[in-house]
Amino acid sequence: MTIRTLITAGTLAALSATTALADVKVGMITTLSGGGAGLGIDVRDGFMLAVEQSGRDDIEVIIEDDQRKPDVAVQLADRMIQSEQVDILTGIVWSNLAMAVVPSAVAQGKFYLSPNAGPSALAGRGCDPNYFNIAWQNDNLHEAAGAYANDAGYTNSFILAPNYPAGQDALMGYKRMYDGELGGEIYTQLGQTDYAAEIAQIRASDADSVFFFLPGGMGISFLKQYADSGVDLPVVGPAFSFDQGILQAVGAAALGVHNTSQWSKDLDNPTNIAFVESFQAEFGRLPSLYASQGFDTANLMISAMEVADVDDQDAFRAALEAADFDSTRGDFAFGPNHHPVQDIHVRKVVQEGDVFTNVIVATALTDHADAYAAECQF
Amino acid sequence: MFPPIPKSSKSIWGADMLNVDKIDLHYGAAQALRGVSLTATPGRVMTVLGRNGVGKTTLLRAIAGRNAVSAGTIRFKGQDVTRTRSEARARSGIAMVPQGREIFPLLSVKENLETGYARLPRRDRSIPDDVFELFPVLKDMLGRRGGDLSGGQQQQLAIGRALVMRPDLLVLDEPTEGIQPSIIKDIGRAITYLRAKGDMAIVLVEQYFEFARDLADDYVVMDRGEITLAGAAADMDEDEVLRRIAV
Amino acid sequence: MSMILLIEQVLNGLQFGVMLFVMAAGLTLVFGVMGLINLAHGSLYMIGAFAAATVAGMTGSFLLALAASLAAAAAAGAIVEVVVIRRLYARDHLDQVLATFALILIFSEGTRWLFGSFPLFLDVPDWLRGPVSLPGGILYPAYRLAIIGVGLAVALGLWALIARTRLGIRIRAGESDREMIAALGVDISKLYTLVFALGAALAGLAGALVGAIQSVQVGMGEPVMILAFVVIVIGGIGSIKGALVASLLVGVTDTLGGVLLPVAFAQIMQPSNAMLVGSALASMLIYILMAVVLVVRPSGLYGARA
Ligand SMILES: Nc1ncnc2c1ncn2[C@@H]1O[C@H](COP(=O)(O)OP(=O)(O)OP(=O)(O)O)[C@@H](O)[C@H]1O
Ligand SMILES: [Mg+2]
Numbered sequence: 001m002t003i004r005t006l007i008t009a010g011t012l013a014a015l016s017a018t019t020a021l022a023d024v025k026v027g028m029i030t031t032l033s034g035g036g037a038g039l040g041i042d043v044r045d046g047f048m049l050a051v052e053q054s055g056r057d058d059i060e061v062i063i064e065d066d067q068r069k070p071d072v073a074v075q076l077a078d079r080m081i082q083s084e085q086v087d088i089l090t091g092i093v094w095s096n097l098a099m100a101v102v103p104s105a106v107a108q109g110k111f112y113l114s115p116n117a118g119p120s121a122l123a124g125r126g127c128d129p130n131y132f133n134i135a136w137q138n139d140n141l142h143e144a145a146g147a148y149a150n151d152a153g154y155t156n157s158f159i160l161a162p163n164y165p166a167g168q169d170a171l172m173g174y175k176r177m178y179d180g181e182l183g184g185e186i187y188t189q190l191g192q193t194d195y196a197a198e199i200a201q202i203r204a205s206d207a208d209s210v211f212f213f214l215p216g217g218m219g220i221s222f223l224k225q226y227a228d229s230g231v232d233l234p235v236v237g238p239a240f241s242f243d244q245g246i247l248q249a250v251g252a253a254a255l256g257v258h259n260t261s262q263w264s265k266d267l268d269n270p271t272n273i274a275f276v277e278s279f280q281a282e283f284g285r286l287p288s289l290y291a292s293q294g295f296d297t298a299n300l301m302i303s304a305m306e307v308a309d310v311d312d313q314d315a316f317r318a319a320l321e322a323a324d325f326d327s328t329r330g331d332f333a334f335g336p337n338h339h340p341v342q343d344i345h346v347r348k349v350v351q352e353g354d355v356f357t358n359v360i361v362a363t364a365l366t367d368h369a370d371a372y373a374a375e376c377q378f
Numbered sequence: 379m380f381p382p383i384p385k386s387s388k389s390i391w392g393a394d395m396l397n398v399d400k401i402d403l404h405y406g407a408a409q410a411l412r413g414v415s416l417t418a419t420p421g422r423v424m425t426v427l428g429r430n431g432v433g434k435t436t437l438l439r440a441i442a443g444r445n446a447v448s449a450g451t452i453r454f455k456g457q458d459v460t461r462t463r464s465e466a467r468a469r470s471g472i473a474m475v476p477q478g479r480e481i482f483p484l485l486s487v488k489e490n491l492e493t494g495y496a497r498l499p500r501r502d503r504s505i506p507d508d509v510f511e512l513f514p515v516l517k518d519m520l521g522r523r524g525g526d527l528s529g530g531q532q533q534q535l536a537i538g539r540a541l542v543m544r545p546d547l548l549v550l551d552e553p554t555e556g557i558q559p560s561i562i563k564d565i566g567r568a569i570t571y572l573r574a575k576g577d578m579a580i581v582l583v584e585q586y587f588e589f590a591r592d593l594a595d596d597y598v599v600m601d602r603g604e605i606t607l608a609g610a611a612a613d614m615d616e617d618e619v620l621r622r623i624a625v
Numbered sequence: 626m627s628m629i630l631l632i633e634q635v636l637n638g639l640q641f642g643v644m645l646f647v648m649a650a651g652l653t654l655v656f657g658v659m660g661l662i663n664l665a666h667g668s669l670y671m672i673g674a675f676a677a678a679t680v681a682g683m684t685g686s687f688l689l690a691l692a693a694s695l696a697a698a699a700a701a702g703a704i705v706e707v708v709v710i711r712r713l714y715a716r717d718h719l720d721q722v723l724a725t726f727a728l729i730l731i732f733s734e735g736t737r738w739l740f741g742s743f744p745l746f747l748d749v750p751d752w753l754r755g756p757v758s759l760p761g762g763i764l765y766p767a768y769r770l771a772i773i774g775v776g777l778a779v780a781l782g783l784w785a786l787i788a789r790t791r792l793g794i795r796i797r798a799g800e801s802d803r804e805m806i807a808a809l810g811v812d813i814s815k816l817y818t819l820v821f822a823l824g825a826a827l828a829g830l831a832g833a834l835v836g837a838i839q840s841v842q843v844g845m846g847e848p849v850m851i852l853a854f855v856v857i858v859i860g861g862i863g864s865i866k867g868a869l870v871a872s873l874l875v876g877v878t879d880t881l882g883g884v885l886l887p888v889a890f891a892q893i894m895q896p897s898n899a900m901l902v903g904s905a906l907a908s909m910l911i912y913i914l915m916a917v918v919l920v921v922r923p924s925g926l927y928g929a930r931a
Contacts, residue, residue, distance in 0.1 A: 185897065193835075194839065196640065196769065197880050201884065204627060225838050228749055249842070250746075464804075465812050480805040543809065
């Protein structure tokens with residue numbers, strides 16, 4: 001069975017009530033249309049690849065498109081919980097959508113496995129025993145960037161991010177680890193596509209480095225314009241703007257930039273090597289960070305299914321906590337708040353043939369947990 | 379006032395340039411024309427008389443294709459144009475000087491005149507000399523915005539614009555409405571001149587009886603969407619016509 | 626803030642402004658001539674960018690890519706006009722908004738279907754890469770200067786077209802009295818298709834020019850679209866001249882506001898708060914500008930008196 005037929009089957013199952021009940025029913029709500037669809041598609045494809053490779057036929061996945069709209073995500077979640085009676089929810093890419101869906105889903109006794117979004121609210125006071133994050137807490141990669149900046153000897157960073165909660169968290173995360181001065185700190189507009197004004201300010205500042213968090217198209221625009229501006233300060237940022245899905249669109253403008261990530265396609269462990277190869281074979285493109293997270297999420301779930309019945313919530317939760325699966329990242333463990341404790345690497349953008357991609361050049365943080373775990377009480 | 383001119387009919391489509399045959403026209407449920415028939419011939423002026431609201435403008439709009447008829451046929455140069463769209467009728471040679479003039483206020487006088495070029499092949503795209511001979515004032519105001527002209531000047535511009543099209547049929551809707559006597563005279567002279575050239579059929583809607591009578595070769599009187607009296611101007615019973623159009 | 630930085634920011638504002646103008650010109654033309662509100666104008670911007678990225682990828686030529694953006698957007702515009710838009714002229718604005726919103730969805734999903742969900746690559750051509758030195762020691766990207774040049778050339782070309790050609794006469798005449806212009810023998814539907822395709826081609830050109838320094842992706846047209854609407858409202862709906870003035874005004878206001886407001890707030894509050902408040906206010910600035918203009922001149926700067 002190919003992934004495509006699996007997906008079709010999943011969708012058909014969602015449509016027909018007569019399908020026999022599978023043992024574990026997963027509701028995947030992710031972004032498959034509109035801006036940002038590339039991320040959701042990668043999460044989905046990574047997840048379904050792991051399901052397929054497990055060879056299990058007792059997993060039913062219902063996949064729905066949230067269009068990156070919180071209200072749509074909430075409706076989908078309600079339907080999946082109430083009429084489809086899924087056991088596990090997963091898939092959401094964006095923090096604002098996660099905040100809209102997760103608290104009520106776990107309150108209704110469902111497991112939620114986050115393959116991407118990791119808002120601080122769900123890591124600290126708002127944590128929940130049934131909520132697991134398999135990617136990172138939102139601040140993690142920014143913290144790593146701050147740590148890397150110290151290692152690289154930067155003492156005067158110019159930092160910028162969009163003016164919304166995740167952007168503010170990003171600059172906070174960077175500053176949490178970074179020891180130097182700030183040559184400038186700018187909040188841009190969410191969805192902004194032109195960075196000429198910011199680049200002019202960078203040029204006029206006496207900064208020695210630039211840190212930015214501009215996910216999706218914003219990062220593409222910034223990098224292209226930065227490369228063309230003649231400003232040549234070193235740039236560092238979280239992996240989101242250097243991911244496989246968008247690097248081709250940035251092109252040579254990203255070459256040499258350092259970025260932080262818990263995953264990279266050249267991580268040298270057997271699980272990852274097999275993952276990269278099989279993903280490429282199945283989909284004809286290199287996997288991204290998001291694909292690896294989707295893949296790990298499914299494998300975590302499968303590892304728990306192997307030792308516990310999903311209906312026995314306590315046993316299943318304990319099995320998830322054990323995180324007894326082969327992660328594409330190598331070592332992977334959960335902290336007390338069900339968020340990852342993991343290494344975060346520094347990657348560099350390189351060109352391999354005519355493909356732009358990343359290679360690991362250093363490790364910024366080892367066994368790094370998040371800053372909110374202490375606030376979490378189950 | 380206007381000396382009679384020998385009538386001629388040198389059309390290659392037979393006598394009639396325009397042949398309107400028993401047309402009906404409805405505005406929604408209201409019927410505005412009932413079985414109206416009328417012909418126009420090159421070198422002759424067909425005058426349409428009638429009180430306010432009897433359907434004169436509606437008839438001209440039907441001829442120009444700006445409103446669709448619900449019954450009857452309209453033939454122009456022998457062709458059935460009943461269902462032809464207004465721009466195609468204009469292209470085949472029907473020019474209209476509408477009631478209220480409808481000049482383009484934001485365009486200059488020159489540009490207003492040039493809007494008449496649409497049906498002309500490239501080599502003919504010029505403003506004919508007789509337009510400026512008939513209305514010298516236009517020549518002096520070529521650069522002025524149409525909307526800045528006086529009412530009388532706008533009327534002359536509207537006629538000039540129609541003449542730029544070198545039409546085979548010219549329809550004029552109350553060209554004297556609200557115009558001072560000296561300009562009315564210019565307009566009358568222009569119509570007389572065009573008739574004398576002999577290659578153009580003219581349909582003139584008027585309420586100014588003396589003006590219409592002096593220019594008419596043929597006439598119809600309308601009332602409530604119907605033609606109630608028709609004939610050659612030479613045989614007109616003026617008292618009867620005046621009675622029918624008096625308010 | 627240094628003088629050089631200020632001048633550079635004004636240039637940035639101008640560059641942003643002229644691109645907004647190229648985008649808004651078609652929108653205001655279509656509104657002025659046909660009375661149509663076309664929400665899908667941003668989709669034509671996207672089509673231009675995708676066409677340019679595709680052709681640049683195939684041929685490596687930026688100029689061919691620009692030509693392709695013009696051609697593809699004009700063709701898409703003409704087809705949409707004939708198939709959908711012309712049924713909307715006689716309808717009220719709400720119907721137009723709904724129908725053209727549906728077009729956005731169709732164009733977006735169609736583009737995704739053809740090109741996939743990942744952004745495409747389109748880059749500045751080699752001969753315009755990097756910064757140039759301007760008098761006074763200002764370093765400014767050559768490509769952005771070129772954009773300013775193209776934008777001004779488009780403005781000049783449009784002015785010449787509207788003011789000096791027969792097509793321009795018809796466009797202006799049709800704007801005030803479409804029935805009369807038809808009665809003069811002008812094929813109104815052809816004229817409308819032409820005007821629509823012209824506006825579409827300009828949007829496509831803007832998409833391609835901007836795509837080279839931004840990201841070519843599905844949905845890229847919508848944010849610009851909103852700004853273009855702000856521009857035509859400020860400039861006066863239907864006025865090309867108004868669109869030009871308003872575009873430059875919006876471009877410079879937005880750019881300088883984003884830079885100066887945080888600095889200004891830093892005088893009276895903590896730097897990091899000033900940054901947040903300043904940039905929040907800066908993002909509202911052009912809407913405030915629009916509101917002020919509408920209070921003073923309800924039909925926009927150069928709008929026809931209502
Ligand atoms: N667009 C329209 N919709 C509905 N009714 C109309 C319309 N235009 C004209 N009418 C009606 O049709 C009738 C004929 O109008 P028309 O304009 O043809 O009269 P007219 O003879 O030209 O009058 P006037 O001498 O005042 O110009 C009138 O009753 C008028 O109210
Ligand atoms: Mg009338």
